[in-house]
Amino acid sequence: MHEHPTAHAQPGPATWVRVLVLLTIATILEVLTYVFESTLGVLTAPILMIFAAVKFVLVVAYYMHLKFDNRILTGIFAWGMLIAISIFAAMAAIYHIYGQPLLTP
Amino acid sequence: MAEAAIRLEQAGYRRSALVEWLTTVDHKKIGILYYWTSIVYLLLAGFLALLMRIQLAQPDMHFLGPKTYNEVMTMHGTMMIFAVAMPLNAAFFNIAVPLMIGARDVAFPRLNAFSYWSFLFGSLLMWSSFLFGHAPDAGWFGYANLSSSRLYSAGPGLDFWDLGLQVLGISSIAGALNFFVTIVNMRAPGMSLMRMPVYVWMVLITAILILLAFPSLTVGLFMIMFDRYFNTNFFNPLHGGDPVIWQHLFWIFGHPEVYILVLPPMGIISEVLPTFSRKPLFGAPFVIFAGIAIAFLSFFVWAHHMFTVGLGPVPNALFAASTMLIGIPTGVKVFNWLATMWGGSLDFKTPMKFASAAVWMLMMGGVTGVMHATVPLDYQQQDSYFVVAHFHYVIFGVIVSGLLAGTYYWFPKMYGRLLDERLGTWHFWLTFIGTNLTFFPMHFVGLDGMPRRYFTYSAETGWGTWNLVITIGAFILGLAQVLLLINVVKTMRQPATAPADPWDGRTLEWTIPSPPPAYNFAVIPTVRGRDAYWIEKYGDGHHVPAATDTTQRREVHEPRHDNPGHGPLPPGVHLPKPSWWPLIVSAGLTAMAAGMIMHGTETLGPLGFPIVGLGAFVVFFGLLGWHFEPAIEHEEAHVA
Amino acid sequence: MCCGEGAERVKDMRPISGWRRWMSVLPLAGLAWLSSGCGVIGGKIASTSDPAGDQARHIWDLFMVPVWWLTVAVFILVTGWLLVNIFRFRRKPGDTRIPPQVHGHPRLEIAWTLIPAVILALIAIPSTRLIFQLNRNPGADTNALRVQVIGHQWWWEFRYPEYGIVTAGDLHLVVDRPVVLTITSQDVIHSFWPPRLAGKVDAVPGRENTMVFTPEETGVFYGQCAELCGAQHAHMQFRVVVQTQQEFDAWVQKHRQPAPDPAPGTLAATGKELFEGPAGCAGCHSVNPTYDPSTPINKTLMVGPNLAYFAERQTLAAFLPNTVENLHQWIANTEQVKPYSIMAEKWWKIRAQQNQLLTDEQVNAIVEYLRSQQ
Amino acid sequence: MSHATGHTLPAGEHTVTGISHNRLLMWTFLASDCMFFGSLIWVYFAYRGRYFEGPYPREVLDIPYTSVSAAVLLLSSFAIVMALTALERADMRGFRGWLLGTILLGALFLGGQYYEFTTFYHEGLTLTSNLFGTTFFVLTGFHGTHVFIGIVWLLVQWLLSLFGKLTPAHVERFFVTTLYWHFVDIVWIIIFMLVYLMPY
Ligand code: HEA
Numbered sequence A: 001m002h003e004h005p006t007a008h009a010q011p012g013p014a015t016w017v018r019v020l021v022l023l024t025i026a027t028i029l030e031v032l033t034y035v036f037e038s039t040l041g042v043l044t045a046p047i048l049m050i051f052a053a054v055k056f057v058l059v060v061a062y063y064m065h066l067k068f069d070n071r072i073l074t075g076i077f078a079w080g081m082l083i084a085i086s087i088f089a090a091m092a093a094i095y096h097i098y099g100q101p102l103l104t105p
Numbered sequence B: 001m002a003e004a005a006i007r008l009e010q011a012g013y014r015r016s017a018l019v020e021w022l023t024t025v026d027h028k029k030i031g032i033l034y035y036w037t038s039i040v041y042l043l044l045a046g047f048l049a050l051l052m053r054i055q056l057a058q059p060d061m062h063f064l065g066p067k068t069y070n071e072v073m074t075m076h077g078t079m080m081i082f083a084v085a086m087p088l089n090a091a092f093f094n095i096a097v098p099l100m101i102g103a104r105d106v107a108f109p110r111l112n113a114f115s116y117w118s119f120l121f122g123s124l125l126m127w128s129s130f131l132f133g134h135a136p137d138a139g140w141f142g143y144a145n146l147s148s149s150r151l152y153s154a155g156p157g158l159d160f161w162d163l164g165l166q167v168l169g170i171s172s173i174a175g176a177l178n179f180f181v182t183i184v185n186m187r188a189p190g191m192s193l194m195r196m197p198v199y200v201w202m203v204l205i206t207a208i209l210i211l212l213a214f215p216s217l218t219v220g221l222f223m224i225m226f227d228r229y230f231n232t233n234f235f236n237p238l239h240g241g242d243p244v245i246w247q248h249l250f251w252i253f254g255h256p257e258v259y260i261l262v263l264p265p266m267g268i269i270s271e272v273l274p275t276f277s278r279k280p281l282f283g284a285p286f287v288i289f290a291g292i293a294i295a296f297l298s299f300f301v302w303a304h305h306m307f308t309v310g311l312g313p314v315p316n317a318l319f320a321a322s323t324m325l326i327g328i329p330t331g332v333k334v335f336n337w338l339a340t341m342w343g344g345s346l347d348f349k350t351p352m353k354f355a356s357a358a359v360w361m362l363m364m365g366g367v368t369g370v371m372h373a374t375v376p377l378d379y380q381q382q383d384s385y386f387v388v389a390h391f392h393y394v395i396f397g398v399i400v401s402g403l404l405a406g407t408y409y410w411f412p413k414m415y416g417r418l419l420d421e422r423l424g425t426w427h428f429w430l431t432f433i434g435t436n437l438t439f440f441p442m443h444f445v446g447l448d449g450m451p452r453r454y455f456t457y458s459a460e461t462g463w464g465t466w467n468l469v470i471t472i473g474a475f476i477l478g479l480a481q482v483l484l485l486i487n488v489v490k491t492m493r494q495p496a497t498a499p500a501d502p503w504d505g506r507t508l509e510w511t512i513p514s515p516p517p518a519y520n521f522a523v524i525p526t527v528r529g530r531d532a533y534w535i536e537k538y539g540d541g542h543h544v545p546a547a548t549d550t551t552q553r554r555e556v557h558e559p560r561h562d563n564p565g566h567g568p569l570p571p572g573v574h575l576p577k578p579s580w581w582p583l584i585v586s587a588g589l590t591a592m593a594a595g596m597i598m599h600g601t602e603t604l605g606p607l608g609f610p611i612v613g614l615g616a617f618v619v620f621f622g623l624l625g626w627h628f629e630p631a632i633e634h635e636e637a638h639v640a
Numbered sequence C: 001m002c003c004g005e006g007a008e009r010v011k012d013m014r015p016i017s018g019w020r021r022w023m024s025v026l027p028l029a030g031l032a033w034l035s036s037g038c039g040v041i042g043g044k045i046a047s048t049s050d051p052a053g054d055q056a057r058h059i060w061d062l063f064m065v066p067v068w069w070l071t072v073a074v075f076i077l078v079t080g081w082l083l084v085n086i087f088r089f090r091r092k093p094g095d096t097r098i099p100p101q102v103h104g105h106p107r108l109e110i111a112w113t114l115i116p117a118v119i120l121a122l123i124a125i126p127s128t129r130l131i132f133q134l135n136r137n138p139g140a141d142t143n144a145l146r147v148q149v150i151g152h153q154w155w156w157e158f159r160y161p162e163y164g165i166v167t168a169g170d171l172h173l174v175v176d177r178p179v180v181l182t183i184t185s186q187d188v189i190h191s192f193w194p195p196r197l198a199g200k201v202d203a204v205p206g207r208e209n210t211m212v213f214t215p216e217e218t219g220v221f222y223g224q225c226a227e228l229c230g231a232q233h234a235h236m237q238f239r240v241v242v243q244t245q246q247e248f249d250a251w252v253q254k255h256r257q258p259a260p261d262p263a264p265g266t267l268a269a270t271g272k273e274l275f276e277g278p279a280g281c282a283g284c285h286s287v288n289p290t291y292d293p294s295t296p297i298n299k300t301l302m303v304g305p306n307l308a309y310f311a312e313r314q315t316l317a318a319f320l321p322n323t324v325e326n327l328h329q330w331i332a333n334t335e336q337v338k339p340y341s342i343m344a345e346k347w348w349k350i351r352a353q354q355n356q357l358l359t360d361e362q363v364n365a366i367v368e369y370l371r372s373q374q
Numbered sequence D: 001m002s003h004a005t006g007h008t009l010p011a012g013e014h015t016v017t018g019i020s021h022n023r024l025l026m027w028t029f030l031a032s033d034c035m036f037f038g039s040l041i042w043v044y045f046a047y048r049g050r051y052f053e054g055p056y057p058r059e060v061l062d063i064p065y066t067s068v069s070a071a072v073l074l075l076s077s078f079a080i081v082m083a084l085t086a087l088e089r090a091d092m093r094g095f096r097g098w099l100l101g102t103i104l105l106g107a108l109f110l111g112g113q114y115y116e117f118t119t120f121y122h123e124g125l126t127l128t129s130n131l132f133g134t135t136f137f138v139l140t141g142f143h144g145t146h147v148f149i150g151i152v153w154l155l156v157q158w159l160l161s162l163f164g165k166l167t168p169a170h171v172e173r174f175f176v177t178t179l180y181w182h183f184v185d186i187v188w189i190i191i192f193m194l195v196y197l198m199p200y
């Protein structure tokens, strides 16, 4: 079970800076997506989600060391995310696909 | 080796008994605290049930008024779930899990104490609502907007409920984190996951369920709090709010919650049946996997409590299907238990009686669960006594019976004494008969259309006859629980002479004296299979019993030593140090909740926020103190 | 039938002693008793086992076949196996034998995974079919009667938008004619449940639910609120009056007009004056049976139930028989009759505080007036 | 000194997995917190568009402003990971510098949120004005509370290090704090995308 320190290059400030650069670029692209919302149309939402997911993964994998750390931790966090996401996907379906419209007060 | 060490005197803390209990971080003591607190609550909440039963014994009774009835009913349900079933389970987590995995304590002993004190204070806070004449009265699931609007539930009753549950929720989450880490990180060498006792497996799964289920309740309770205190619109239809959102949040928590309650007792059954059948658990990997499957599925069935809310046919059909799926792994468990007994040498000691009855009652409650999952039937059954029958069969029949089995089974590990068998037999039979007499006829009145949460009914409904039977059953059931107390009192008067291994047990807790010394294991054992101790005693075909394998020999059946808690520490063992901080932090937390409740009242309103602030202050400095205090006895006061 | 089966099974087992044998017969005998329906359930005003509407009938049929009989099968399997275990493998005194240490049997595991799966499928398929049938698109029933059902703490309001009629407490329906109920609430969540006619549907504020069924017998049927809605949740009944088409038409005709005013000088006329004036009833109650049918379902007409043709009603205050004595009690003593009700809280108590409770004569006059509403 | 990624346990601790108790606890807690923020976010979404009176999101949300605060929080994540590396290398000056930087960036974010909230209040968006106000303030408010707790926690550690009570021997404990801080950051990544940028 014990994972030996892997052959990954020991991450250090150089890695952190690189990740920061990527994060900044992703954020800029995100805001640009928002600006060009009308041109992108229905694509806006998925594009935004992809950028957010990229940022999310970068922080979790590098800054939070999951990439270098014991796999168990990745498993724990991934299961938490998975359950949360699937419940809320089901909720979205209940509310926005099958849901009867609510009354206007 | 242990012999020699025993004669030394343990240095350090000799405090008064009271202080010792208040500051204890020993999982065994915390387990006992949990145990007795929840047993007292069982009697109190059971007493409330008896009040309800008197009121319902006949049509048009005038024993409890409508409001009082609702308060009694709500407090019965809420306290039974959150202050009896949850903490009674936690009691056995504490009493048994570290012993079963061969650990000296839990991973975070002080956090463990914090869980207990938060549970105690949170539940006392909620009980205290009776003293102020405003107990919560919106049912245990407090449906919005009845619960979320001061228009429909005036007075602080629902505030007690909301904030009390927040404190209890924090207690549960802290406990779950603790046991998760303990089980993952602190197993004895050789105890791989698949060699872990099934009970420990169920506790692990339960911890995960708690961690993933409670946040949703917390969020919902915050919303009710905001609606009540700050006039937000979460559940206010006049501004577009949808009360059904609360139902989703509650049942996303609430359904996993019922498995949080039932999985550990199922684990107890999975320990008791093999022990008293002298056979290993049949298909243990399947039983474990069934537990995992139940837990996973339980997150995707919540809307079966909402079939009549109007979600539409498609969601109803899907949730019905996912709900029915749970019957399959549960069936796997039931059949494996039955197969465990098959061909065994069954010794019907009291724990075995309760455990076998629980298997049967799981079937009884389970099949009515499947009827509820059959949506059209649920259109008739929902919110009727049929549901009350269903869940009392699983709750009383499985959870309480399972925990009573655990009580008789592990009592030697709590007190070094064996409970009386004859009284135990009486206790069992009265409980069994009482349970069925109380909860079986509820099916009939349910099918005859009696809705739950009715404080009275008229004679023309024809519900009177069976209700009388139910009431009689409830009194028998109540009487039966008194026998447990008598049994304990009688047993405690006798000397503590229980052997280390009274039942010819299979797991590690039976290798150490009853009750175990403060440090549990003088030498941490090495584990060679799921039935770790059984293998050492009798072998299992692959392994030679320890008796002939000198390399594995350990001191078993070691005689009890007087006052083991104060024996000397074996070399190299560090015990966690008693601490006041958990108690202080819990008190601060509860003060914050109490302040919030005051804020909602007219008379004490201005005091509210200052007390919240004071509580926050206590929590903050309590945490600092906690942080600075060395965690381990004899440890240099190094600070981090 | 089940009884015979049970008895045979018991014979197969090895009885140990008389009382034990008796103990094992008991549950099976009880089961037989239950399944034969020996008066354990049914026949009462609220029984789901005595359907008088198509929805309740379909549900009861599904309950009996296949659900009940499959349940019996599971019951017999588990109970039987458990009893065999208990009697056959009980440890004899002095027996120190260690039984064979059987760890499992993968093929058995597969079997008892599959068998329940099959049983569940046998339940799930007809169940799903019935779900969609019961939730059928209400638009299809062109000849259906349409009624709006509105829950209030603690009474039911019924609006017939097609006729512009509003009433409370009694729901008038036509036998063999489908009805589409549109259900909501104007305060907290309630649940509309006429057990002999249909299942229940929640009345949720801010939501509009529908329920479709066809009453199949004429008569007066009992209904009640099934979702905890506050102190008087138990006293939130209604009655469904199922009539022939002619009776119903006559009822509608009558209700398009208010009841004629009481003759001047009678006690009832005094009552009317009181009702509209000093007693303060008209602030919450209307005696006009019609309303503007374009009113949205979530807009309140009046705080209290409509009292038009009150004398015709089956119940009073959603739980009492509608008798003169009860009505008198209600007006004179609202707080005692139905504590926490809005009328008690917002009218009776306030009047009591101001020492302005109605005198006995005044109450009599109002009772007389309301009884004249027929 | 040991590297945080190297699974070196604090002195005296032995665990089956090689993961320290604290680290395992924190990750488990974060998995649980996913459900917490998940619930808040979906309630926000269930009510999205059910705003019967103004102000409406697009009237009040100031994207350029919030983009900057989002960047500030990202930067704080960077700062804290730099602090961690410094601590691992026993560079206490660097550690304190980066940690202070993190705290200041966090405070800047909170200040920005405070300013944003007050502006919204002036524009008529309050907790009770409509469902947008209710869900928006509660969601972002809970996030802000998490940030606040993080700041207090970091501040305590910074003070400890000033008095020499937080040393490179405590790198594991500090690592656990950074996990919490990063989590608060990733929650904001999601909120920023879903609440601010997502088209209405
Ligand atoms: C310990 C608690 C516990 C357990 C284990 C269960 C188990 C189950 N419950 Fe229950 N339930 C509650 C506690 C529990 N429940 C509570 C407290 C409520 C009410 C809440 C409230 O409203 O206040 C409730 C309500 C409830 C409802 C909502 C009813 C309503 O309000 O309308 C439903 C609906 O589907 C349901 C279904 C089920 C199912 C399908 C199971 C299944 O897990 C059962 C599976 C078990 C078996 C099926 C028996 C063993 C299996 C075999 C022997 C195999 C062969 C069997 C078959 C093929 C059928 N339950």
Ligand code: HEA
Pocket (backbone or CB within 6 Å): B042, B043, B044, B045, B046, B047, B049, B050, B052, B053, B073, B074, B076, B077, B078, B080, B081, B084, B085, B138, B139, B140, B141, B388, B392, B395, B396, B400, B438, B451, B452, B453, B454, B455, B474, B477, B478, B479, B481, B482
């Ligand atoms: C752990 C869970 C648990 C347990 C063990 C029980 C145990 C019992 N419950 Fe209940 N019950 C619930 C959980 C539980 N219940 C829940 C969640 C609800 C739903 C609430 C809601 O609708 O919101 C409910 C609802 C509920 C109702 C429906 C109320 C209604 O809808 O109006 C009824 C009615 O009979 C009932 C009865 C009983 C009885 C007779 C017992 C008996 O088993 C109790 C036996 C024990 C005793 C009787 C104690 C013995 C003590 C003494 C004899 C001494 C007296 C003590 C002192 C003076 C201190 N319960």
Ligand code: CUA
Pocket (backbone or CB within 6 Å): C151, C152, C154, C189, C190, C191, C225, C226, C227, C228, C229, C230, C232, C233, C234, C236
């Ligand atoms: Cu209305 Cu209960």
Ligand SMILES: [Cu+2]
Pocket (backbone or CB within 6 Å): B254, B255, B258, B302, B304, B305
């Ligand atoms: Cu459930």
